[in-house]
Amino acid sequence: MQIKASLQKYFDVECDALAVVIYEGESYAEGWLSELDMRSGGTLASLMAAGEFVGKSGETAYLPNPGAFKARRLLLLGAGKQDEADANTTRKLAGVAARSLRKKKARHVAFLLRDDAHAQAAAEGALWAIFDPDKYHTKDKEDSLLETYTLVGENSDAVIAGLERGAIIAEAANYGREVINEPSNLMTPIALAAKAEEVAKTYGLGFETLDEKQMRELGMGSLLGVAQGSVEPPRMIVMTYKSAVASDETVAIVGKGVTFDTGGISIKPADGMEKMKYDMAGGATTIAAMRAIAQLKPSVNVLGIVPAVENMPGGKAQRPGDVVKAMTGKTIEVINTDAEGRLILADAVAYARKLGATKIVDLATLTGAVSIALGDVYVAVLGNNQEWVDAIIAAGKATGEKYWQLPLDKDYREQIKSEIADIKNVGGRKAGKMTGAYFSRGFVEETPWAHLDIAGTAWNDNNKPHLAIGPTAVGVRTLVKLVCG
C-alpha cells in the first residue's frame, strides 16, 4: 500500500472510501461539520440526534451512499474528547480506517487529517495496521485490494514530510514483525544474521558477525553456555551507523535474539511453548530500528547488537548449577537455564562497551513476570541513569508506546548472590523483573543503560481494530525517536 498526500477539499477527493475523524461533542449544526452534514443529506445529524454516532472513542459509522462526496463511501470515526486527543489518537484511527476499509474491499482510501502535524502518526498507523501474519496460509488468505492511502491535509510540506518519515518507520516496524513472525525452523541465529546483513547492505550500514570461535576468543562464556545445547551455531550480530557529523556519542541498541526458547534443561511446559519463537523480538526490533535509523540519518553514532542463540536442551546443554565466565571476567552460577536472556545480554552489553558505546538500551523478552505486572499495555523500563530512562519514557510518550519504570534498587542484589560464583542468574520468585534487570546492571558497569522488557507487549494475542494478531515490533518508534529526535 502506498501512502500519498492530497490538498484537495475532502469532498473532492476521489476514492473508494474517505475516513473522517469526529470528536465527541462536535456539533453537526456549526462549522465544517455542518457542511459535511449538508453534503450527507442530513445523515450525520440524524445519526447524532439518535445517539448512534456522537464521536465517542471507538464508535464508527459506515455510510455506503454518503451523498455529495467524490468518495464512494464515508467512514466516520469517533475520537473521544478533543482536548484528550493527540497524535496517538490519530495513529490508532488511521489504522482502524485501513483495517476496516480493507475488509470492505476498498482499493483507494483517503483519510482526512484534522491536524497536518499528525501526518506522520497517520501514516504510521495506517501502514502498521495492515500487517498480516498469515504468510504461510496457502489458501483463505486475507484478500487485500488496498493500493493507496491518501492523507488529505492543508499544508503540503508538513503532510509530505510527515508521511515520508512515518512510512520509513512503519515499514521498518513491519519488516521487524515479519522477521519475528517467522517460525524458528527457518529463523535460526544464522538466518537472523543474514536478515541483518541484508538490511545493512540495502541501507548502507556497517555489518559484522562474530562466530562461535571469535566469541570464545573474546571470553563470551555466558552466551556460549546458552548456545551449547543447540546444534544451531550462535552469532553476535553487529550493525553500525556512523553519523556524517562528528559525534562523541555512540548509542548501542542491544536486542535479545533467542530464536527459540525451550527453557533448556530447565524446560518449559509444552502449553504455549510455540510462542517462544518470538523470543528474538528484541533482536528483530533492533534490526528494524537500525533500518529506519539508516534512512533518517541522525547525528549520533548508533550500534545495533543482537546476540543470537537458540536455547535447547541438547546433549551438550548446560545444566542448572553450572558456572560460566562472562566476557567481563565475572563468574555466573546458572541456577535456571530458562533465564537465558540475561546470560546472553551480559556478553552483548559488554561487547557494546568494548565497541565504544557511551549509552546502552537493551530490548528483551526477558521475563514472564513483566506480563503479570504490566500486561500487554506497558513496557517495563529499568536503568542505572535516570536521565536516560526519562529520555526513553519521553520518546515513548511522543510515539504512542507506553513505558513504566520499575525500581532497580541495590537491595535486589541480595537475591542474586551466589555461594559459589560472583552472581547467580535467578533470584527466586519475588520481584523477578527487578532481579532480572539487576543481573544485567553489573555487566554495563558505569555506562548509562536502560533495559526494556517487551515480553508482555511484543506479541498481540487478539486481533484489534487497529492491530493484527501477532508480533508488534514494539520499541521501533521509541528507539527511532530516541536517537533521531
Ligand code: BES
Ligand atoms: N523468554 C522468556 C520470557 C518470556 C515469557 C517471554 C513469556 C515471552 C513470554 C525468558 O527467557 C524466561 O524464560 N524467563 C523466565 C525467567 C525465570 C526462570 C527466572 C520466566 O520469566 O519465567
Ligand code: ZN
Ligand atoms: Zn527462557
Ligand code: ZN
Ligand atoms: Zn527467553
